[in-house]
Amino acid sequence: MKRTLNYILLIIVLLASCREDDDTIDKVTPSDGKYIPTPYALELPPHFNYINSPIIPADNPLTVEGIELGKKLFFERMLSKDNSISCASCHAPSDAFNDRGMARSIGVGGTFSVRNAMPLFNLAWGSVTSRRFNWHGSTTSLEEQAFGPVRDPLEMQESWVNVASKLQGTNNYPPLFEKAFGTNIIDSNLVVKAIAQFERTLISGDSKYDRYFLETQEGINIPGDHSLTPEESRGFDIFMAEGTGDCFHCHGTPFQILWTTNEFVNNGLDANPDSGLAWITKNPLDVGKFKTPSLRNLAFTAPYMHDGRFATLDEVIEFYNSGVNVNSPNIDGRQKPRNLTAQQKTDLIAFLNTLNDSSFVTNPAFRP
Numbered sequence: 001m002k003r004t005l006n007y008i009l010l011i012i013v014l015l016a017s018c019r020e021d022d023d024t025i026d027k028v029t030p031s032d033g034k035y036i037p038t039p040y041a042l043e044l045p046p047h048f049n050y051i052n053s054p055i056i057p058a059d060n061p062l063t064v065e066g067i068e069l070g071k072k073l074f075f076e077r078m079l080s081k082d083n084s085i086s087c088a089s090c091h092a093p094s095d096a097f098n099d100r101g102m103a104r105s106i107g108v109g110g111t112f113s114v115r116n117a118m119p120l121f122n123l124a125w126g127s128v129t130s131r132r133f134n135w136h137g138s139t140t141s142l143e144e145q146a147f148g149p150v151r152d153p154l155e156m157q158e159s160w161v162n163v164a165s166k167l168q169g170t171n172n173y174p175p176l177f178e179k180a181f182g183t184n185i186i187d188s189n190l191v192v193k194a195i196a197q198f199e200r201t202l203i204s205g206d207s208k209y210d211r212y213f214l215e216t217q218e219g220i221n222i223p224g225d226h227s228l229t230p231e232e233s234r235g236f237d238i239f240m241a242e243g244t245g246d247c248f249h250c251h252g253t254p255f256q257i258l259w260t261t262n263e264f265v266n267n268g269l270d271a272n273p274d275s276g277l278a279w280i281t282k283n284p285l286d287v288g289k290f291k292t293p294s295l296r297n298l299a300f301t302a303p304y305m306h307d308g309r310f311a312t313l314d315e316v317i318e319f320y321n322s323g324v325n326v327n328s329p330n331i332d333g334r335q336k337p338r339n340l341t342a343q344q345k346t347d348l349i350a351f352l353n354t355l356n357d358s359s360f361v362t363n364p365a366f367r368p
Contacts, residue, residue, distance in 0.1 A: 034182045037063035042124065045205035047214055050255045054124035054200065055131075060143065060193045062200060065180040070198030072176070073191060075368040078166045080156040081108050087149065087195065090117045093366045096297035096357075097121060097202060103308025107155040114154060116308035118293065119301045121360060122258050124200040135290045135306040137264055137277045142196035147188065160188035167191070202366060204296050205257070209354040213254055228354065235351025238344055245348055249334050250292045259296050259355060264289040268324035268335045269305065276306075288330050299356040313352060317345050 040062040042054055056062060073079070074087045090105035090113075091097040097120035099105045104112045115135045123142055126133075131140055139145040149155045150163060167173040167186045174184035181190050211226035228236065238245040240253070250267075251259050264277045266288035273288030280286075290306045304310045310319065321338045325331070340348070360366075 035065075035179045037065045037180055037182075040064050040067055040201075042201065042203065044203065045210065045214075046218060046220060047210065048203075048205060048257055051125065051257050055126045056124070056200065057141065057143070060196060062197050063180060065176070066194050066197040067201055069176045069180045070194035070196065071366075071368070073195050074198055076167075079150050079158060079163055079191075081158040081162075083166075084108055085156060087146075088368075090149075090155075091120050093363070094300070094361050095119070096204070096300040096361055097366075098297075098301040100300060100302060103303050105155075107152070108157045111154045111157075113152070115306050116303065118291075119297060120199060121202045121204040121296065122294065123202060125258060126262075132264070132277075132280075132291070135276070137280050137291060142199050143189075143192045146192035146195045146199075160191075163191065164188060202360075204357045204360040206359045207296065207355045207357040209254070209351075210357070212354070217254075229350070231347050231350040232354050233351075234344075235347035235349065238340070238348045239351055244340060244344060245338060246334065247295075247348075250332075251295050258294055260292050260294040263292050265292055265332045266290075266328060266330045266335075267320075268326060268328045268331045269309075269319075271325050271327050273328055273330075274306070285330055288328055295352055296355045297357055297360065298352055300361055313349050314345070317348060321345060 042062065044054075060066075074091075077083045077086045077089075079086060085108060088097075090099045090102075092099065094100075099117040103116055104114065105117045107113055118135060123133075126141075133139045133142065133145045134148075139148065147160070150158050150160060164186045173186060177186050177190060177194075178184040180194060183190075208226055209228075211222045211224075212228055214220040215222055215226060239247045239251075250261055250263065250265055252261055264286065266273060266276070267290075270288070274290075275287055277289040278284060278286035298304075298313060302311060302313075304313070304316050310316045317340070321340045324335050324337055326336065
């Protein structure tokens with residue numbers, strides 16, 4: 001009898017020991033048995049210390065599992081009505097997460113969206129002023145923004161109930177949600193949280209000018225020659241001079257890093273402008289105001305403006321040079337014809353091309 005009891009006690013001890021080892025391997029807590037996501041810290045370029053810290057919501061911290069799930073969902077076509085398009089269909093990694101060549105992106109069934117697809121990078125810093133996203137400021141967080149395209153009648157044309165049902169019916173998604181959020185019950189809130197986590201990792205900060213800045217301002221030695229050509233240097237001076245280009249008021253200085261102030265501005269495109277921000281705020285003073293885009297990666301994001309009206313940088317520069325409609329209501333007071341010479345326009349474009357980040361558009365971490 002005593003020997004039997006000893007055997008039973010030994011078995012209990014062994015089983016308990018096995019459970020402890022399994023818990024360690026599977027990263028589950030002894031109390032509730034749930035998987036613990038792995039915290040993730042953004043890898044920031046050194047010179048990003050000149051700007052505010054990234055905005056990470058307390059209720060959606062970055063985790064390895066959440067980011068991986070978000071990336072998978074970003075490329076998932078089941079988010080659309082007929083499983084034909086994904087977020088990446090209009091925001092391709094090779095195009096700086098833009099829809100290069102398309103003035104307006106095509107949705108399910110060949111419908112055209114209302115706006116030009118904005119490129120997606122450095123979104124973790126939100127907006128300097130109003131913290132609004134989209135051309136016309138329709139959302140105030142990346143999570144909120146991700147809700148829109150799925151149910152938009154011109155884009156994915158799907159309901160979130162159906163999206164959750166489709167994902168729930170797969171073999172692979174419920175376990176991925178369990179690892180990322182501690183539940184295998186999929187709903188729209190968790191989907192957009194995962195997508196937003198992935199989008200916050202899309203950091204662009206390795207252009208020629210970034211390397212030049214790190215060398216000249218931070219004293220960091222980077223292999224290769226990153227000095228600016230005479231043409232690029234003159235273009236930078238034009239960019240920064242109030243009397244010529246005067247671009248920095250809306251697009252920032254080298255120390256602002258993002259190359260946009262993220263303000264909403266009426267830049268004088270039209271005498272009778274699109275409602276823009278006023279569609280959201282209902283304030284007549286916001287008519288014609290659109291979010292100022294970053295000047296990074298312009299080589300990958302044509303056409304330009306909220307409606308994609310300009311196919312080339314030459315057209316954009318010529319608009320600011322001579323085409324600003326000063327009679328546009330609510331026009332920003334800094335908007336005026338620049339009267340640049342042909343050489344000055346060439347120099348300015350040369351500088352703008354130093355802001356292209358080829359490592360960003362080829363980064364395998366951003367591919368499916």
